[in-house]
Amino acid sequence: MRSRRSILKAALLTGALTLSATLAHAEPLKVGILIPGSKSDKGWMESSYDGLMAAEKKYGDKIKVQMIENINYADMDQALTNLASKNTLVIGVGGQTQASVYKIAKRFPKVHFSIVGGNDGESAPNVAGYDVKQAEIAYVAGAAAAMLSKNGAISYVGGLEIPSIVNAGKEFGNGAKSINPNIKYTENYTGDFDDVAKAKEATLAAIAQGADIHYHILNLGLRGMEQAAKEKGTHIIGSYTDRCGTDPLYVAYSITGTGYQVQYAIDEAVKGSWAPGYKEFGLKMGPEASNMVICGATPEQKAKLDAIMKDLLDGKIKVLKG
Structure with a gap:
């Protein structure tokens, strides 16, 4: 008969071999x-x-x-x-x-x-x-746009006219009005996130009405907005990632952490x-998921944006879904 010690030793060895085999065959x-x-x-x-x-x-x-x-x-x-x-x-x-x-x-x-x-x-x-929650951070972006606009006029260009994109546009306007109730706001949709020509056309139309700060929910269509802003000397609030300092065309970024x-x-x-x-x-x-940054913000601008974001978190400011 096998001793209790030899049985235990064999069991431990079998277990070790099984674990080793499992690890060796673990797939990514x-x-x-x-x-x-x-x-x-x-x-x-x-x-x-x-x-x-x-x-x-x-x-x-x-x-x-x-x-x-x-x-x-x-x-x-x-x-x-x-x-x-x-x-x-x-x-x-x-x-x-x-x-x-x-x-x-x-x-x-x-x-x-x-x-x-x-x-x-x-x-x-x-x-x-x-x-x-694009509508939430769009509200803050609107406030930033109103702080940055010299003309008292801003614009938004969205791609597909679907609820989340439309709601973000509405809240961008609402955020701007919280800073300047008399701000002029232009809102357009191209029907395509990637149409460069339509995005440029929409931005130029807004510039013709005085807009000097532009916000967007676009993909490659953003190239059209950039072309229009460069031609007319206006500026853009970028989206998704903080790239302050990389392009003078961009004066702020809303961080929407996709x-x-x-x-x-x-x-x-x-x-x-x-x-x-x-x-x-x-x-x-947290800020990796959602945040708002004005490039080279003054202490007053930063404090105001922080206060708005806190009020959104506390439910003192209500926004649409999206």
Whole structure:
């Protein structure tokens, strides 16, 4: 008969070999990400791509990424199907991916889907929607625009005329009026986040009405706004990432952390704590998720912006969803 000691030794050895084999065959988390626009758009898509790069740097070979970039809306279902068939976590960047994500998620119930910029209202057991709360930070951006405008006139150009983009435009105007009730505000939508010509046309029309500070929710269409502002000597409040000092055309930045949300989805999946459902980000998740920066702000400007953001957090200022 084998002694109790030899049995225990054999059990420990077997356990060690099993653990070693498990570790040796551990596979990286497979992440698929759909960036429907350009990853170098100076906006939503680039910020999301920066977040992906940060996650890859953090996790190294613990994650394996497949990215599909710059596709037509008509090809979104096919792109998400491709990603879902090969990955454990699939991230759709932008609210424009939401309808397709929910559609494809039904076919892949074991795959986790996260939507960067997801809206409330839909639900599925394998889909998480992350709301960046663009309307909230747009209100603060409007206040900054009113502080910076020399003409007392500002403008906003959005892409698709959908609730989240329209609500952000409305709150940009409301924030500006909180600083200057008599400010002139122009609001336009191009119908396309990437149409450079239409964005330029809309910006030039606003400039013709006196606007000297412009805000946007655009992707590649931002190039058109830049062209108009350069030609006419006006300025832009950028979005998504603080790049103060890199381009004199930009006088401020609203930080809408789409890259932060990409990292959040990957962090949660790596930890095994990923969960479905609607989740609000915005100011309450901290400055990486949402913030407002005037480049070279005076102490008075910074104090006023901080006070506005605190009132938003405390519920003293109410804004639309989006």
